[in-house]
Amino acid sequence: MNIGEIAKRSGVSRSTVSYALSGKRPVSKETQRRIQAVIDELGYRPNAAARALKEGRTRTIGLVIPPASQRLTDVQLGFVASVVDAAARADLDVLLSPSGGEHDRSFERVVTGSRVDGVILMEIRLEDDRVTRLRQTGLPFVGIGHTSRPEEMTWVDIDYETLISRCVHHLADLGHRHIALVNRSAELVAAGYGPSHRAQRGFSRAIAERGLEGVQVCCADDAQAGTSCAERLLATHPELTAIATLNEAAMPGFYRALAHARLTVPGDFSLTGVAARRWAENLHPPLTAADILADELGAHAVELLIQRIADPEVPHRQLLVAPPISLRETTGPARPRSRHA
Incomplete structure (x- = not known):
């Protein structure tokens, strides 16, 4: 037949x-x-296809990722891999769709073309048109990240505000008085990228609580930009002794700039931040960081989406994760940089 x-x-x-x-x-x-x-x-x-016909479903979920023109960070790749793996365990296929700019047509086809039973949305902004569009269509969706109105959707997320605050407190406990926050790109911050704005809040709060001197800068997501950024910070803020960051892609550039300046890590300068665990462990020296476990969050996102597909009226659920800081080899007691000038 x-x-x-x-x-x-x-x-x-x-x-x-x-x-x-x-x-x-x-x-x-x-x-x-x-x-x-x-x-x-x-x-x-015909295997899953007949089940899909009887259930009125495609047994496919959409995963909306950043534009293909952008290099995905290790954390982002971790989320993609974990969603695909969790979906496979649930006998679901995953349709990847970029969004942003000319890629918005792809996103629109996903949400209106009866191609998927639900969507997982990555890299969410405080005010995100994609969330608004999904709510209009009634298609079940879950965010990896959330907007400025968290109660209006189902999501999983990293508590960047708390984690960056913890990084600052950790550095302050080691005697650091002058600390920089290196954020993601200026374009992302200007677009309302949620993690960047929450990191800024956490940094400003912790700096005020400990009576420290803080400086905030943006940096593109690559090592070369990280080198240039760190070199500028060292030149314009000679009092700095530590950096906290959520820009893991720029981190190798920080190491390079510090080595060029003949500053040892952590003897002369400390580094910490929020990063994927494998990434942090594979740096040299290994990075003291709040480790993002993307595999767990991706699996939770798939689980929540399956629930919403089965019952679109189920109350919204949220999962905010704040992992502890893993102490490795990039933070130590503060030393005045003037002696190395």
Whole structure:
């Protein structure tokens, strides 16, 4: 038995049967019922496709990622891998879709084309048009990240505000009085990227609580930008003895700039921040950091989405994670930099 025979007995085209099985294009309810009756009579079971037809679902979820033109950070790649893995365990396929700029057409096709049963949305801004669009369509969705109105959606997220604050307190406990926050790019901050703004709040709060001197700068997501950024900080703020960051992609550049300045880590200068665990462990020396466990968060996001697909009226749920700082080899007691000038 094949699709051609089903089409013949149902009185429709092969493509109509294919669309009915895959859900890639809408098929009228009457046609679906006619096709399903033939399938039931003949015992045809094309693995997941027949289940999808009977359930009225595609058994596919969408994962909306940053634009393909941008290099994904280790944390972002971790989220993608964990979502794909968790979805596979649930017998679901994953359709990747970039968003932003010219990629918005791809996002629109995902949310309106009956291609997926639900969506997981990454890299969320405080005011995010994608969230608004998904709410308008009624398509179940879950965020890895959240907007400025967290109660209005289901999400999992890292508590960047708390974690950057903890980094500052850790450095203050070691005697550091002059600390810099190196954020993500200026473009992301200007666009309202949630983690960047929450990190700024946490940094400012901790600096005030400990009576420290703090400076905040933005940096693009690559090592070369990290080198330039750290060199500027060292030149314009000679009193600095430590950096806290959520920009893991720039971190190798910090190491390079400090080495060029003949500053040892952690003897002369301390580094800490929020980063993927494997990334932090593989730096030399290994980075003291609040470790993001992307595999756990991605699995939670898939679980929450499955719940919303099964019951779109289920109350919104939120999971905010604040892992402890893992002490490694990049933070130590403060030393005045003037002796190294």
